[in-house]
Amino acid sequence: MHTRVHQYSSREQVRVPNVIALVGLPARGKTYISHKLCRYLNWIGIKTRAFNVGDYRRQACDFEKEGLADFFDHSNERAVRIRDECARHAMEDMGRYLDNKEGEVAVFDATNTTRQRRQMLVDFCKSDERDPKFRIFFIESVCDDMDIIESNITEVKISSPDYKGKMSEDQAKQDFLMRIE
Numbered sequence: 001m002h003t004r005v006h007q008y009s010s011r012e013q014v015r016v017p018n019v020i021a022l023v024g025l026p027a028r029g030k031t032y033i034s035h036k037l038c039r040y041l042n043w044i045g046i047k048t049r050a051f052n053v054g055d056y057r058r059q060a061c062d063f064e065k066e067g068l069a070d071f072f073d074h075s076n077e078r079a080v081r082i083r084d085e086c087a088r089h090a091m092e093d094m095g096r097y098l099d100n101k102e103g104e105v106a107v108f109d110a111t112n113t114t115r116q117r118r119q120m121l122v123d124f125c126k127s128d129e130r131d132p133k134f135r136i137f138f139i140e141s142v143c144d145d146m147d148i149i150e151s152n153i154t155e156v157k158i159s160s161p162d163y164k165g166k167m168s169e170d171q172a173k174q175d176f177l178m179r180i181e
């Protein structure tokens with residue numbers, strides 16, 4: 001008996017544009033995963049770029065006024081609006097990048113923790129005007145080990161552009177911990 005194994009080449013996998021949307025609370029390794037994905041996919045010849053919503057937020061907001069932990073509080077309506085606008089800008093850049101065939105895969109790096117945000121991403125990728133529509137899938141990074149989360153904050157977060165040179169490492173750590181409360 002013969003078993004027929006159909007193997008798709010990496011080229012066939014990306015004949016339609018692909019969006020990989022990361023999901024996860026802060027300091028769960030999303031940006032780390034997005035860098036690994038970009039590096040690997042580019043290495044095998046699939047043009048890939050990451051769109052980090054945090055970068056758009058840093059451009060749009062004055063950290064001294066907006067960057068503190070309560071900006072990430074879901075009951076802060078003004079901040080939620082700004083965060084959604086930043087995500088929308090990142091999405092539009094991502095759309096142009098894929099529509100213009102500058103690349104084949106886009107990694108959308110944000111927390112994407114609400115259903116409403118994930119629906120906004122799906123609607124964007126599947127919009128009627130889009131031909132071909134983007135294939136989208138979500139990768140969630142789940143980690144509730146407080147030791148790992150704390151070490152991620154100490155290793156990476158306190159020296160992020162949100163904090164570097166703006167406050168002490170201890171203050172930065174306290175602020176970040178409040179962000180994820």
Ligand SMILES: Nc1ncnc2c1ncn2[C@@H]1O[C@H](COP(=O)(O)OP(=O)(O)OP(=O)(O)O)[C@@H](O)[C@H]1O
Binds near residue numbers: 026029033
């Ligand atoms: N699967 C994983 N779970 C938890 N931590 C991870 C994982 N993969 C990598 N890390 C660690 O995450 C840290 C990097 O955090 P990273 O900036 O990627 O988090 P993030 O989720 O993007 O945070 P933010 O939402 O604040 O942007 C590194 O210390 C790395 O070792």
Ligand SMILES: O=P(O)(O)OC[C@H]1O[C@](O)(CO)[C@@H](O)[C@@H]1O
Binds near residue numbers: 053084
């Ligand atoms: O709007 P969302 O989905 O929370 O994601 C964007 C935010 O996620 C982060 O990367 C994580 O805290 C912020 O830097 C950024 O503002």
